Amino acid sequence: IPVGNLWLMNHTRAFGGLCLTLLPLLAAQADDAELNPVTVTGTRAPTDLSRAPLIIDIIDRDDAVLATASRVEDVLSRQPGLHVAGQGRRNGQTLSMRGFGSKGVLVRLDGVRQDISTGHIGNFFLDPGLIQEVQIARGALSSLYGSNAMGGVVSFTSVDANDLLAPGEDSGVRLSVGGTTASDELRGSLTAFGRRDTANGQVDGLFSIGRSESGDIRRAGGDEAEEDATLNSLLLKGGWEPSDDQRLFMSWQHYDERATQPANPQQLSTDASNPLRDRDVESNNVQLGHRWQPSAATEVTSQLTFSQQDIDEPQANRTLERVGLQSDGFHTMDHGWLSQTLVFGAELEQARQRPGGEANGFPKADIDTESAYLDTTLTAGRYLSDGGAGQFDVGLGARYDRYDASGNEADSVHDQVSPRFRLAWRPDDALMLFSGYAEAFRAPSLSELYANERHFAGFCAGPAFCTPDNYWIPNPNLSPESSHTWESGMVWHQGDWQVRASYFDTRADDFIDTHVDIMAGTTQAVNVQRAQLWGYDARVTWQPSAFPLLTSFVGLSEVSGKDRDSGEPLGSQTPLEATLGSEVVLYNSDIRLGWQARFAQSFDKQGDDERLPGYGLHDVHLAWQITPAVDTSLRLANIGDKVWYRPDGSLGDGRSLFATLNWQW
Numbered sequence: 001i002p003v004g005n006l007w008l009m010n011h012t013r014a015f016g017g018l019c020l021t022l023l024p025l026l027a028a029q030a031d032d033a034e035l036n037p038v039t040v041t042g043t044r045a046p047t048d049l050s051r052a053p054l055i056i057d058i059i060d061r062d063d064a065v066l067a068t069a070s071r072v073e074d075v076l077s078r079q080p081g082l083h084v085a086g087q088g089r090r091n092g093q094t095l096s097m098r099g100f101g102s103k104g105v106l107v108r109l110d111g112v113r114q115d116i117s118t119g120h121i122g123n124f125f126l127d128p129g130l131i132q133e134v135q136i137a138r139g140a141l142s143s144l145y146g147s148n149a150m151g152g153v154v155s156f157t158s159v160d161a162n163d164l165l166a167p168g169e170d171s172g173v174r175l176s177v178g179g180t181t182a183s184d185e186l187r188g189s190l191t192a193f194g195r196r197d198t199a200n201g202q203v204d205g206l207f208s209i210g211r212s213e214s215g216d217i218r219r220a221g222g223d224e225a226e227e228d229a230t231l232n233s234l235l236l237k238g239g240w241e242p243s244d245d246q247r248l249f250m251s252w253q254h255y256d257e258r259a260t261q262p263a264n265p266q267q268l269s270t271d272a273s274n275p276l277r278d279r280d281v282e283s284n285n286v287q288l289g290h291r292w293q294p295s296a297a298t299e300v301t302s303q304l305t306f307s308q309q310d311i312d313e314p315q316a317n318r319t320l321e322r323v324g325l326q327s328d329g330f331h332t333m334d335h336g337w338l339s340q341t342l343v344f345g346a347e348l349e350q351a352r353q354r355p356g357g358e359a360n361g362f363p364k365a366d367i368d369t370e371s372a373y374l375d376t377t378l379t380a381g382r383y384l385s386d387g388g389a390g391q392f393d394v395g396l397g398a399r400y401d402r403y404d405a406s407g408n409e410a411d412s413v414h415d416q417v418s419p420r421f422r423l424a425w426r427p428d429d430a431l432m433l434f435s436g437y438a439e440a441f442r443a444p445s446l447s448e449l450y451a452n453e454r455h456f457a458g459f460c461a462g463p464a465f466c467t468p469d470n471y472w473i474p475n476p477n478l479s480p481e482s483s484h485t486w487e488s489g490m491v492w493h494q495g496d497w498q499v500r501a502s503y504f505d506t507r508a509d510d511f512i513d514t515h516v517d518i519m520a521g522t523t524q525a526v527n528v529q530r531a532q533l534w535g536y537d538a539r540v541t542w543q544p545s546a547f548p549l550l551t552s553f554v555g556l557s558e559v560s561g562k563d564r565d566s567g568e569p570l571g572s573q574t575p576l577e578a579t580l581g582s583e584v585v586l587y588n589s590d591i592r593l594g595w596q597a598r599f600a601q602s603f604d605k606q607g608d609d610e611r612l613p614g615y616g617l618h619d620v621h622l623a624w625q626i627t628p629a630v631d632t633s634l635r636l637a638n639i640g641d642k643v644w645y646r647p648d649g650s651l652g653d654g655r656s657l658f659a660t661l662n663w664q665w
Contacts, residue, residue, distance in 0.1 A: 042137030042153065044144050044343045044375070045330035050493050053395070053422050053434040054141075055502050055537040057555075059134040061159065064594065064621035067633040068658035069128035070180055070187060070212060074637075076154075077653060078598050078619070079136060080579045081537060081557030083646045085266060086122065087225040088183065088217035088653060090257055091281055092265030093122040096647070098138060099506070099533035099559045099574065100151030104442055104481070106141075108155045110251060111328075112285055115148060116309045116320045117445040118362045120264040125255045125283040125309065127233035129176065129189050129210050132159040138537055139504065140485040142440035143399045143420035146347070146371050150440040150483050150508070158253060160237050161193035161204040166628075166664070170195055174664040180214070182656030183227075187212030205238040220654040221643040225268050226276065229259035247291040255283040268651060280312040300329035317356030324349035343375040343397070353407075353446050360453050361472060365407025365446040373399035375420065384427045393424035395436070403443050407450035410476040416441045434502075435488035442481040448512055448525035450474045455516075455523045468521035479527050483508040496545055501538035507564070508533060531570055535559035549586065555579040574647055575603035575614070592623040605649045615644035615652075632661045 038049040042056045049056065057079060059066050069075045072093050073084040085102075086092035094102035107114045107124045114124035134156055141149040164174060171194030179186045189210030196203055210233040217225040234254040241247045259281075262274045270276055289303035303326050311318045328345035349369045355362045375397025382388025402415040422436030451472035460466040489502025511529035516522075538556040556578050561570035581596030595618065602614040621635040634657070641655035 040135060040137075041155075042135060042141070044328060044345070045332075045341060049500075050491050050498070051393075051424075051432065052491075053393070053424050053432075053436060053489070054487070055138045055489070055500060055539065057136040057138075057539070059136075061132050061163065062623070064592075064623060064633050064635045064658075066128060066131060066134065067623065068178065068180075068621075068635045068660045070178075070183075070185055070214070070658075072124070072126065072128065073653060074180075074658065075128055075131075075134060076136075078579055078596060078617075080555040080577045080598070081138070081535075081559065081574055082136065082154075083574070083648070085646060085648050085650050087219060087266060087268045087650060089225060089227055089259070089261055089265040090125065090229070090231070091121055091259065091261065091279060093124070094266075095154060096151070096574075097136075097154075098151035098504070098535065099531075099561050099570065103148060103445065103512075104150040106145055106148040106153045108145075108153065109253070109285055110156070110158055110287065111303060111326070112287065112305045112307050112322075112324070113148070114307070114309075115445075116311075116318075117447050118311065118318050119360065120266045121281075121311060122265075125257070125281055126156060126253070127210055127231065127255060129187070130158050130208060130233060130235045130253065131156050132163050133157045139487055139502075140420075140438040140440035140483055140506070142401075142416075142418035143397045143438055144343070144373060144375065146373075146399060146401050146418070147369075147403075147416075147441060147443040147480075150442055150481065158235055158237065158251065159191075159206070159208075160239075161195055161206045164191065164193050164206070164664070165195065172664055174662060176210075176660060176662045178658070178660035180656055180658050182218040182654060183214040183216070185212055185214035187231075189233075201240060201242040203238070203240045206235065208235040209233070218654050218656065219268065219651045220638065220641060221651075222641070222654065223268060223651060226270050227259055227261045227265075229257055229261070231255070231257045245292060245294045247293075248289070249291065250288045251286070253283075253285045255281075257281045266650065277313055280310075282308075282310045282312070284308045297332040298330070300327065302327040313357075315357050316359040318359050318362045319354045319356070320351065321354070322349060322351045337380060339379045341377045341379075343377075344373065346372040351446070360455065361447050361451045363407050363446065363450040363452060363474075365405060365450045367403055367405040367443075367446055369401065369403045369443075371399060371401040373397065383429065390428075391426040393422070393426075393434075395420070395422040395424075397421075401441075401443075405444075405446060405449055405476070407446060408452055408474050408476075410450070410474065412444070412449050412476040412478065414443070414480055416443075416480060416482075430492060430494040432491040433488075434490070435486070438485050438487070440483045440485065442512075444478040444480065444512055444525065449476050449478055451523075451525075458521070467518050470516065470518070470521050470523055473522050473524040475525050478512060478525060479510045481508065481510050481512055481527075496542055498541040499539070501536065503536045504534065506533040507531075530564040531561055532564050533559060533561040533570070535574070550582065550584050552582040553580065569604065576601045581619075590625040592621075594621045595619070596621070600644075603647060605645070605647070610649070612645045612647075612649065613643075615642050617642055617644060617652075629665055630661070630663050632659070634659050 040056045095105045138152040174191040177188045191208035193206040212231045237251040239249040285307045287305045291301045293299045305324045307322045326347040330343045333340045377395045381391040398419040405412040420438040424434040426432045455470040458469045485506040487504040492499040508531045510527040513528045540554045542552045558576040559574035577600045583594035599616045619637045623633045625631045638655045644652040
């Protein structure tokens with residue numbers, strides 16, 4: 001795929017070219033082989049990927065990027081259209097997708113939202129070694145997930161006993177060791193797991209402890225992000241099934257990283273304005289739940305959750321505690337000529353911020369949230385081959401959210417209704433065309449509403465020009481950010497091929513920005529911008545029946561944007577990017593060899609006139625089941641050590657070898 005002038009096209013021509021490329025595939029005769037169905041939960045109900053009216057990407061534990069990862073950046077950095085800002089430090093990682101920054105992309109860990117907001121610190125803390133699967137659902141999804149789900153939802157699911165048990169076994173122990181050359185990291189974990197049938201039902205459990213130590217992080221081209229970090233992690237999970245349709249479960253995930261790093265971990269260098277400091281970040285996610293599944297058509301899961309993130313520095317401490325009760329379910333009904341799927345749920349949650357010492361921009365405040373949602377999909381009709389006009393899906397749904405924030409003797413109370421409508425047509429089992437409309441929103445963070453501390457000290461630029469100290473000014477009248485999105489696309493799967501593509505157009509209002517008045521000495525969060533964002537996502541997978549051990553894929557994405565008032569381009573746009581690769585399975589599936597590449601055209605740096613160069617990155621990986629008990633995964637990332645940048649201007653990751661060795665008995 002060329003990078004350069006051939007890629008310098010606008011989004012309309014590129015999307016049209018994509019469609020023209022896919023038309024011959026749609027007309028091609030398919031072989032008997034079929035790609036394996038994949039189940040996704042981005043619609044809140046288990047759905048075959050070929051029937052999901054949105055773009056969902058899945059990364060599972062068998063994927064080399066997750067099997068060898070030590071940071072979220074390692075897992076997500078090769079996803080088209082998704083960017084992990086920062087300089088590789090865990091505490092500085094934030095996501096952006098479909099033109100929305102980290103506050104507009106919802107991150108969930110085992111169903112619990114992760115959205116602490118404090119300065120330049122990231123908003124999620126997890127050990128990839130404890131993750132079984134990552135699902136990336138793109139698009140406006142507040143009708144199902146509430147606040148923050150404007151650009152999409154990234155859901156991390158932790159590993160459990162059934163994921164690790166070998167066929168025919170009911171217990172096991174797994175020792176994993178690994179490392180990463182870019183950060184001189186060494187890591188290890190020990191996991192024990194098992195299940196047992198008892199007179200009162202089946203029980204299962206898992207206990208895992210891990211530790212890693214790392215140093216300065218090598219970025220693309222050889223620059224280094226200074227750091228000295230130690231991470232301790234723990235996962236405790238258990239379940240009891242007193243009957244075939246009931247399951248009680250609990251889990252505790254503990255994350256504790258102690259690091260010496262810059263005050264702003266998203267910046268590469270350290271100087272007088274960004275000195276090194278000791279930082280201890282601790283995160284706990286606890287849940288107790290019950291799942292009722294009387295049949296494959298019905299499931300209701302209820303959870304009591306507690307999460308805590310604590311950021312401790314020598315002069316300051318910031319703690320966010322979140323207690324929640326949520327219940328989600330689905331039910332499928334067959335009315336003869338009409339089938340119906342209901343998705344429903346309700347949530348209650350309280351979040352509390354507690355600053356300590358000289359914590360800046362993190363006020364003492366609380367926010368209570370109540371929400372409920374209902375979504376239904378009606379399916380009727382017969383395929384063309386059966387004499388009908390095709391099969392139709394009509395989807396209607398809405399979610400109601402109400403939040404009540406309090407702090408600094410002021411309240412901020414808002415409610416929001418997020419509707420969603422979609423229509424899909426399937427002329428046969430192989431093709432689906434869909435279109436839909438959805439509204440989404442983001443509630444202001446407690447820091448944006450109530451911060452009132454000193455932001456930064458005054459300074460003198462010369463003997464006759466000095467500025468006063470700058471202070472945060474609360475703004476409890478902030479409105480939620482909101483968006484209105486139309487998205488249309490297609491899903492086609494036949495024989496060797498699977499294609500998924502969509503085009504979206506989003507109108508966003510009331511973006512929350514930070515207004516700094518140097519001479520007045522004030523900083524305040526304000527609603528300022530009306531924007532239009534548009535772009536597309538496409539995925540093509542090919543598994544030839546003549547050689548079924550080979551799988552190839554292509555992913556394509558681009559986001560453009562402009563200010564609807566001034567017409568100026570927005571800095572949140574994403575350049576035209578393509579991800580492609582192949583993997584071949586050899587020696588009775590004992591060896592998997594693969595290559596992956598990511599290409600992007602040149603683009604404008606966010607908030608700057610600087611033009612950043614396009615890039616082409618190449619990775620290779622090897623997974624080898626050495627013996628039934630021993631396996632290893634190796635990945636060499638950015639083989640050419642290409643210098644590349646993300647849209648926000650942060651330097652990308654450099655050449656690095658990732659390695660993991662597992663021994664299970």
